[in-house]
Amino acid sequence: VDAQQQMPQVLKGDRTENQCMPLLRPEEREDFKTTDYLFYVVSHFRVCHFEEKDRGGGKRKGLELGFPGLCCSFCGGKKVGSLGRYFIQNQKTFADKSKSIDAFYTHLVRCKHVPQAVKEDVQR
DSSP states (O other), X not given: OOHHHHSOHHHHOOOOTTOOEESOXXXXXXXXXXXXXXXXXXXXXXXXXXXXXXXXXXXXXXXXXXXXXXXXTTTTTOXXXXXXXXXXXXXXXXXXXXXXXXXXXXXXXXXXXXXXXXXXXXXX
8 A cells, every 4th residue: 555545634744845834723722632742743744745955964864855744833844954854754763752752842933933822821
């Protein structure tokens, strides 16, 4: 089975450059079995797709263009070195909070494009 076929519909989206589409909407909160904190943090990220500018080194080196990921909804991951863009390749990595939710939280707190009210809410 093709990996694209197994991908949730929300991640398939249009792959035009720098397009970020919503991942979660507040009205969907009841549909997800997760903590309010996790939902709140992730709701500030959007679906994006791997681009050549994201390549860098390390584990991203082998990713195919168009691979789905998450980007900050405020900066779109346009910061130097594609900070704010995350391309998690397996469930084990996503389950490791230091590589997922903690990284998202840290980005929201440090990103100059995130409104102060969101920074304060996420730190509560």
